[in-house]
Amino acid sequence: MRKGFIFTLDALLALLLTTVVVAGTFSLLRTEREVYSSYLVSQYQHTAENVLIVLRTAPLNQLVSSEIILKWSESGILDSEIVSPDMSPLDIVATYWATDPIFPEKDLKHKAEIILGYILNQTLKGYNYELLINNYTSPYLRRVGSNYSKAPYVSEATLLMSGYAYNQTPRGYMARAYLTRATSVREDLFGFMRVLAEAWAGIEWKNTLHIWSTELYVNATIYLPIDSKILEADGNFVKRSDEKMEVYINGNRVSLTSGAPNAPDIKDYLVPGDNVIEFKFYNSSSYWEMGIGSGTTIYVKYLSSIPYVEDPGVIKIYDVTSQYTGFIYLLENFVPGDIESINMKFKVKGAQVVRLYYGLGENLWLISEKYVDPASIETVEFTDDEIREGLSRIGVSYSNLSKMVFDFVLAVDAKYDENIGRFLYGGGYYFIWYNGEYYPITCPDCEGVRTRRLYGYPDSIIEIKYTPKILRTPYSIPVSIKVGYSDIKYSDYTGWDCELDTYKSLSFKYTLPPYAEPWYVDLWVGYCFASSTTQRLIENRYEFYSGPNGVYSLRIAYTRLNEQYMMIPNQENTFTATLDVGVDEGGTSYRKGATRGVVKYFLNAYAGYGKVFPKYIREGCGGYNITYHWTDGINVYEDTITAGEEPYCQLSAEELLEGSKQYAVDDAIIRLFKNLGGYGTRDSPITVKLPENVNIEFASMGEIPGLFEPIQITLRVWRES
Numbered sequence: 001m002r003k004g005f006i007f008t009l010d011a012l013l014a015l016l017l018t019t020v021v022v023a024g025t026f027s028l029l030r031t032e033r034e035v036y037s038s039y040l041v042s043q044y045q046h047t048a049e050n051v052l053i054v055l056r057t058a059p060l061n062q063l064v065s066s067e068i069i070l071k072w073s074e075s076g077i078l079d080s081e082i083v084s085p086d087m088s089p090l091d092i093v094a095t096y097w098a099t100d101p102i103f104p105e106k107d108l109k110h111k112a113e114i115i116l117g118y119i120l121n122q123t124l125k126g127y128n129y130e131l132l133i134n135n136y137t138s139p140y141l142r143r144v145g146s147n148y149s150k151a152p153y154v155s156e157a158t159l160l161m162s163g164y165a166y167n168q169t170p171r172g173y174m175a176r177a178y179l180t181r182a183t184s185v186r187e188d189l190f191g192f193m194r195v196l197a198e199a200w201a202g203i204e205w206k207n208t209l210h211i212w213s214t215e216l217y218v219n220a221t222i223y224l225p226i227d228s229k230i231l232e233a234d235g236n237f238v239k240r241s242d243e244k245m246e247v248y249i250n251g252n253r254v255s256l257t258s259g260a261p262n263a264p265d266i267k268d269y270l271v272p273g274d275n276v277i278e279f280k281f282y283n284s285s286s287y288w289e290m291g292i293g294s295g296t297t298i299y300v301k302y303l304s305s306i307p308y309v310e311d312p313g314v315i316k317i318y319d320v321t322s323q324y325t326g327f328i329y330l331l332e333n334f335v336p337g338d339i340e341s342i343n344m345k346f347k348v349k350g351a352q353v354v355r356l357y358y359g360l361g362e363n364l365w366l367i368s369e370k371y372v373d374p375a376s377i378e379t380v381e382f383t384d385d386e387i388r389e390g391l392s393r394i395g396v397s398y399s400n401l402s403k404m405v406f407d408f409v410l411a412v413d414a415k416y417d418e419n420i421g422r423f424l425y426g427g428g429y430y431f432i433w434y435n436g437e438y439y440p441i442t443c444p445d446c447e448g449v450r451t452r453r454l455y456g457y458p459d460s461i462i463e464i465k466y467t468p469k470i471l472r473t474p475y476s477i478p479v480s481i482k483v484g485y486s487d488i489k490y491s492d493y494t495g496w497d498c499e500l501d502t503y504k505s506l507s508f509k510y511t512l513p514p515y516a517e518p519w520y521v522d523l524w525v526g527y528c529f530a531s532s533t534t535q536r537l538i539e540n541r542y543e544f545y546s547g548p549n550g551v552y553s554l555r556i557a558y559t560r561l562n563e564q565y566m567m568i569p570n571q572e573n574t575f576t577a578t579l580d581v582g583v584d585e586g587g588t589s590y591r592k593g594a595t596r597g598v599v600k601y602f603l604n605a606y607a608g609y610g611k612v613f614p615k616y617i618r619e620g621c622g623g624y625n626i627t628y629h630w631t632d633g634i635n636v637y638e639d640t641i642t643a644g645e646e647p648y649c650q651l652s653a654e655e656l657l658e659g660s661k662q663y664a665v666d667d668a669i670i671r672l673f674k675n676l677g678g679y680g681t682r683d684s685p686i687t688v689k690l691p692e693n694v695n696i697e698f699a700s701m702g703e704i705p706g707l708f709e710p711i712q713i714t715l716r717v718w719r720e721s
Contacts (some may be wrong), residue, residue: 009477019656037280042253051123052090052715055116055414058325059124060092061085063119066496067467075700077111079472081176084608087149090713093133110607113140132714173616177643177668178475179605182676184688185632187482189598190222191524192277192299193318194552196240196291198428199284201449209440211429213243215323216291218279219456221316222298225306228272233300235263238293243284250276258355258483260298260593268641270300276415287431289423291327295526295594299482303689309478309600310522312336313464317346319456324703325428326413327350330495330552335406335468336520336559339398344408345461348372350452352426353445355378357393359407361532361548365394367408374447379459383404402466404537404545405555412454413446421551426452449455451613469559469643470517475606477676477688481510481599483523494507494582494589500587506574513687518567519600520559521575528554533587534580540573549566549579556597567601574576604689607671613664621649624665628653628673628680628690636685643669643696653680668698 061069069085072078076386078085084097092115096108112133117140120129130142170619172306196216201428202211226229235258237333239245247254249269256262269275277298281290312335320327344505350352355369367390372378391397400406407414414424424430427447431438441467454460512518529551537558538546542565544558558576565574581587618624623644629636642648644665658680659666672681677687 008336016652047228051636051711053122054123055090055119056090058088059086060089063089064122064269065470066471068118069471071465072115073471073473076106077114078113079106079108080608082108082608085471089115089133095384096314097133105220105291107592110196113138117141127230128718130716132712132716134712135714138434152426173613173664174663175612175616175668175698176606176608177665177691177696178607179477179672179696181305181307182477182603182605184302184477184479184603184687185301185596185689186225186228186304187299187301187480188224189522189524189596190300191484191522192292192296192298193332194240194292194294194554195318195327196289196330196423197281197327198325198425198430198616199241199243199286199288199290199324200429202429202442203449209429210651211440212324213284214290214325214428215281216279216281216327217321218281218324218375219319220277220279221457222277223310224270224272224300225277225304226272226303226716227304227306229271229303229415230267230272231301231303232265233265233270233298235266235298236261236295236596237263237279238296239281240291240293241284241286241288243281243286243290244282247648248276248278248342251278260295261297262472267297283644287423291351291676294552295524295591297524299484299596301482304352306459307477313466315462316457317454317460317462320404320457322412322452322455324451326411326425326443326446326452327454328412328414328423328425329410331408331410331462331553332550332553333408333462333464334339334389334520334522334553334557335402335464335466336470339431340401340465340467342387342398342462342464343384344387344462345379345460346381346408346410347377347379348412348453349377349455350450351375352447353413353415354389355411355415356382356387357409357411357416358394358396359409359550359552360396362421364409364551365390366416366691367391374450378454387596390576392421397486403558404547405553405557407550407552409552410454413443415443415446419442470519470602472602473604473606475604476517476602477605479516479603479687480517480603481512482600483508483510483521485593486598488593489522490579490590494584497539497583497589498529498591500526501592502528502583502593503592504580504589505576505578506573506596508592509572509574511572512567512569512599512601513568513603514570515675515677516569516570517602517605518560519603520557521567521597521599521601523595523597524590525554525555525556525577528591529581529590530583530586530588533582534576535588538576538578540568553588559672560609567599603677604675605672606666607675610664610667613662613667615663617644617663617665618649618651620647622646623648624651624656624669625649625655625696626651626656626669626680626696629678629682629685630689631678631681631685631687633687636682637689638682639689641690641696657681665698672696 050669079161083095093112096112100108107223197216200211202209237247254263286289316525352374353371356367357364358367368381370384413425417424424443426443427449429440429442431440487508490503494502524636532548535549543562579588583589656666660670673686678684680686
C-alpha cells in the first residue's frame with residue numbers, strides 16, 4: 001500500500017474489515033441533524049464513521065503518496081521532531097493540537113488542517129463535508145462552496161481524542177531520543193559494468209588484411225567514507241574471453257588466482273576516500289569481444305560513522321581507452337523508485353559516431369545516434385526528451401523501467417548488426433563462416449584503426465531522477481547484509497558450460513531487523529548465455545517480475561515493490577530467480593559460484609515522543625552512562641554511551657528496559673535501541689556501534705496536564721442534490 005494512493009470510499013469499506021477490532025477500542029458518538037429513517041441518512045452516517053475510523057487507525061504513509069510525504073517533510077508540514085508518517089492523521093492532529101502552545105512559532109494547528117484537508121478532499125469525492133476540531137473549522141476542512149444548512153440530510157460522526165494515546169488521561173512526562181551519528185558495520189558490493197571492444201583490430205594494405213589484438217584500458221573509481229576502517233575486502237575480476245587481463249588498485253597490481261573471488265584479500269590495497277581500479281585487456285587469441293565480464297565485483301566490509309550512501313541515480317562513468325577499435329559500454333541501471341527523468345552526458349575523443357541503444361532480451365533498439373568530429377574532443381548529450389521519445393517509439397515507458405534493472409548500451413564507433421546478433425566495431429574485424437570460408441566484417445560507418453577515449457566522471461555522467469520508495473532523514477543509518485557466493489543455492493542442473501556447472505535456478509535467504517526500513521537488493525550475476533529466455537524473479541513466493549534476460553545481462557536488482565511479500569522486516573525472506581530455458585537447450589543458465597550481492601536497508605536513529613509516564617528521569621540524574629551491547633553479525637560486544645547531561649547515573653541496558661515502564665527517558669532510549677535492531681542487552685544487542693564521542697540526545701515535555709485537553713473531532717457528510 002505504500003505505493004502511495006488515496007483511499008476511495010470503496011477502499012475504505014475494504015479497510016474496515018481489518019480495522020473493526022481497532023475501531024472497537026473507542027466509541028463513535030452518533031448525532032443527526034434530522035431524524036429520518038431513510039436510506040440516505042444511513043449511508044451518510046456510515047460514510048462519516050468510516051472516514052473517521054480510517055483517519056484514526058491507518059498510518060498517514062498508507063493514505064498519501066510518498067511524493068506528498070516527501071513534500072510535507074521538506075516544507076515542515078510534517079514536523080519530524082514531533083510526528084512521523086507512521087502515525088495516523090488524527091494522531092498527528094491530536095499531537096499538533098496538544099503541542100501548539102509549546103511551539104507557537106511552528107503554527108502546528110494550521111499544518112494539521114492542511115494534512116486533513118488534503119486527505120478529505122481526495123477521499124470524499126462526490127460528497128460535501130465539514131470537519132470540526134473542538135468546534136473549530138476552516139476553509140481547509142470543508143468542501144469549497146458547500147453549505148450543510150442547504151442540505152436536506154446531514155449526518156455526523158464524532159470521536160474524542162485525548163493526548164497522544166487514545167482514551168488515556170494526560171498526565172506526567174514524555175520524551176524523545178535521537179542520534180546524529182552511529183558507527184555501523186557496512187558491507188558494500190561494487191559491481192562493474194561490461195566494457196567491450198573488438199578483440200582483433202585490422203587494416204587492409206595491398207589487398208591483404210593485417211590483424212592484431214587490440215588493447216582496452218578501463219579506469220573506474222569506488223568511494224569509501226573518509227572515516228572508514230576497512231575490516232576485510234576481496235575482488236572477483238572476470239574477463240570476457242581468453243584475452244590477458246591485468247588489474248591495478250591505486251596503482252598496485254593485484255595478483256589473481258583461480259576460483260571466486262580470484263583476489264581473495266585486497267584489504268591493504270584500499271583506502272578511505274577514492275580508490276582507482278584499473279583494468280588492462282590485451283593479447284586475445286579469440287575473434288570474440290574482449291573486456292570486463294559478468295560477475296566482476298569488489299566486496300568491502302568496513303566500519304563508518306558517516307551515513308554516506310551512493311545515489312543509485314548518479315552513474316559515474318568509467319574512463320575508457322580503446323587503443324585500436326571502437327567499443328561499447330553496457331549501462332545496466334537500477335534505481336529504487338519511480339523514474340522521473342534520465343539525462344546522459346559523454347565526453348569523447350577520437351570518435352566519429354556515438355550511439356545509444358535500449359536493450360531487452362536479445363533485442364537492441366537504436367534510441368539516438370550523434371556524429372562528432374574525431375579530430376576533436378566532443379561532449380555528446382542524450383536528453384530526457386530524446387530518451388523518452390526513443391523509448392516511446394518501441395512502446396516502452398519509464399514505468400516499465402522502474403521494476404528491475406534496465407539496459408542501455410553506449411556504442412562509441414560501434415554498431416549493432418541484427419543479422420549476426422552482435423556489435424561491429426570501427427577498426428575491428430569479426431569473422432563469419434560462409435561457404436566454407438571465414439569472411440572478415442567490420443562497422444561500415446565507424447572509421448578505421450585509431451585510439452578512442454571516453455572521459456570518466458565527472459566529464460561523463462548519467463543522472464536519473466526518481467521518486468524513492470522510502471524517506472531518508474538525517475537520522476537514517478545505512479546498513480547492509482552480504483549475500484556471499486556460498487549463500488547462493490542452485491537447482492535444476494543444466495550441465496557444464498562456460499567453464500562451470502550451470503543451473504536454471506538460484507536462491508538465497510536473508511533476515512532484516514524488526515525496525516529496518518528496506519531499501520533494495522543488488523545482485524551481480526554470472527550468466528552463461530546462448531540465447532535469451534524468460535527470467536522470473538520471486539520473493540516469498542510472490543512473482544514480482546518476469547521478462548527476457550538480456551544478451552549482456554549481469555545484474556538483478558529490486559526494491560520493495562510489494563510490502564506484503566517483499567523485504568519484510570523481522571522474518572526470513574527467500575528470493576528465487578529462475579530461467580525458463582537453460583543453456584543446455586539453447587537458452588541461459590546461472591554459473592555456479594559466480595553470483596553474489598548485498599541487501600541494503602536503513603535503521604532509524606530517532607524515537608519520537610511516546611507514551612505519557614508519571615516520571616521523567618531517575619531521581620538525581622541529569623543523564624545516563626549506559627552499558628549496552630552491539631553486534632557485527634558475528635560477535636556481540638559490550639560498550640558504553642552517554643545520554644543527556646551531567647550528572648550521569650550508571651545504568652545497564654537491562655536496567656533501562658526495566659525502567660522503561662515508568663520513566664519517560666528510559667522508554668525513549670529503549671525505543672531508540674529497538675529502532676537500531678534490539679534492546680541493547682546481551683540477549684538482544686543493537687546492530688550498530690554508537691561512537692564514543694556522540695551523546696544520545698533527549699528532549700521532554702513536562703506539565704502534561706496543563707497542556708493536554710480532550711480533543712473532539714466531528715465530521716459532517718452530505719450531498720446537496
